[in-house]
Amino acid sequence: MKKGDNLIIGCSGAKHLIKAIAKKSKTNYCNLEIERFPDTELKIRLTKDVRSKNIYFVQSFYKSKNTDVNDKLIEVLFAAHTARELGAKKVFLISPYLVYLREDKRFKKGEAVSAKILANFCKVFDKVYVLEPHLHRFKSFKEFFPNAVKISLGDEAANYIKKKIKGEYRIVGPDIESKQWVKSIADKLNKKYSILEKQRFSSRKVKIKGEKILTYKAIIIDDIISTGHTLIEATKLIKAKEIYFIGMHGLFSENAVKKLNKKGSIIVSNSIPSKVSKIDCTNALAKIIK
Ligand code: R5P
Numbered sequence: 001m002k003k004g005d006n007l008i009i010g011c012s013g014a015k016h017l018i019k020a021i022a023k024k025s026k027t028n029y030c031n032l033e034i035e036r037f038p039d040t041e042l043k044i045r046l047t048k049d050v051r052s053k054n055i056y057f058v059q060s061f062y063k064s065k066n067t068d069v070n071d072k073l074i075e076v077l078f079a080a081h082t083a084r085e086l087g088a089k090k091v092f093l094i095s096p097y098l099v100y101l102r103e104d105k106r107f108k109k110g111e112a113v114s115a116k117i118l119a120n121f122c123k124v125f126d127k128v129y130v131l132e133p134h135l136h137r138f139k140s141f142k143e144f145f146p147n148a149v150k151i152s153l154g155d156e157a158a159n160y161i162k163k164k165i166k167g168e169y170r171i172v173g174p175d176i177e178s179k180q181w182v183k184s185i186a187d188k189l190n191k192k193y194s195i196l197e198k199q200r201f202s203s204r205k206v207k208i209k210g211e212k213i214l215t216y217k218a219i220i221i222d223d224i225i226s227t228g229h230t231l232i233e234a235t236k237l238i239k240a241k242e243i244y245f246i247g248m249h250g251l252f253s254e255n256a257v258k259k260l261n262k263k264g265s266i267i268v269s270n271s272i273p274s275k276v277s278k279i280d281c282t283n284a285l286a287k288i289i290k
Contacts, residue, residue, distance in 0.1 A: 004028075005089070006289055007048060009079065011059035013072045016273040017096060017282055018058055024286035027056075032079050034067075042071060044078040051087040055080075056289055057125075061099035062251065062272040069099045073121070080124045093128045094285055096271035097249045101134040102224075104144075119145035129288050131271055131281055132248040134223055136177045151284055153248055153269055154181070158188035160267065160279050161219065165244060169217035174198055174208060174234035178222045181248065185221060196234055204254075208233040217242045218264075224249050225268060228256035235263050250274050 008029035010018035015031070022029035033045035059076040061069045076093060083091045100114035115138065122128050128148040135141070141148040171191055173182035175198030186193040196210035206229050218240040220231055225247035235243055243264030250257075250268030257276065260266050270277035 005052070006054045006056065007050065008056045008058060008289065009046065009048075009083075011057055011072065011076050011079065012067050013060035013062060013064065014058035014096070016270065017060070017285070020280075020282040021058060021094075021286045021289075024282055025289035027289050032057075032075065034075060036066075042074055042078065044075055044082065046079065046082055046086065049086075050083045052089050054090045054092065055083045055088045056092045056094055057083075058094045058096070058285070060096040060271055062097060073099065073118075077121060077124065084124065090126045091124065092288075093122065093125045094288055095128060096131045096269075096281055096285065097251075098128075098130045098133055102136075104135075104137045116144050119148070122147065129285075131269075131284065132181070132223055134177075135180075151288065152184070153279065153281055153284055154184045154188060156269070156279050156281065156284060157181075157221075157246060157248070158185045161185070161189060161246070164267075165217065165219065167217060168215070169219050169244075170194065170213055170215035170240075172196065172213060172218055172220045172234065172238065174220060174222055174230045181223055182221045196237060198230060198233070203227070204229060206230050206233050208237060210237055213238045213240070215240050217244070219244045219246055220264075221246045223247065224251060225256060225260070225266070226251045226253050228252075228260045231260060232263060246279075250276060 006027045008027050010031045030048045033047050035043040061072045080091050100118040103114040131151045132153050138144050171186045171193040173195040179195050182193045196208050199207045218238045231245050245266045247268040249271050266276040267278050269279040269281045
């Protein structure tokens, strides 16, 4: 593909990333025009000609001042359908943080398996590039989301640790799901790791079991930090002078940052903007645009 055939369109959840992605990929970009009707319906408009172009929508799904995750989903779906109707050659989604992947099983009778439904909605895209997706019971996108591609942030996270955290440390995963990130980062750093066991009772209640860890510094790595309960529970098994919490995505619901700050230093990627978004994902995302 020639670069001139490509256009990046930033949606409301990509404002903090779009310029860097456009610059690094040497691609033109514009923002999606989004208005709201008085009854809260969204009105979406593509401001540049998309005919015969490869359109890369960038949308990260997090709650911001004027839109929640559901608005952000409607926004990009309406925009993608519009791009198709207006003759785009190909339509892609680049998602620094993609929602609705955690409900990957019918835990209770009658519950929606949102991961599969989301995959169905996303058929409008030729490909969906997802940065560090939450894949647990589905081990890979092939099982339920055939047009999705996983983008890793492992190198960036390992480089961050190498540069900023010196001396001896132990890498810890709070649950079996975190092993995929923990192992890959620990291998890149040539370090040992421990994986704990988590039992989840509700969105806010978890219990963590496992070996007691005695170390000078501990780095606990998870994919998503939401309420912070998982990481706080994990610290109960760790005796260390310094604790670092590394998350691929910092959702930070319900004062998570304040609670975690009392126990250690928080580091997440900028897939979602925050004061502790220190691992830059824009190189990994810019490489997608060919
Ligand atoms: C769980 O499935 C994820 O990998 C994270 O462990 C989870 O989202 C963390 O949530 P919280 O911070 O609310 O414990």
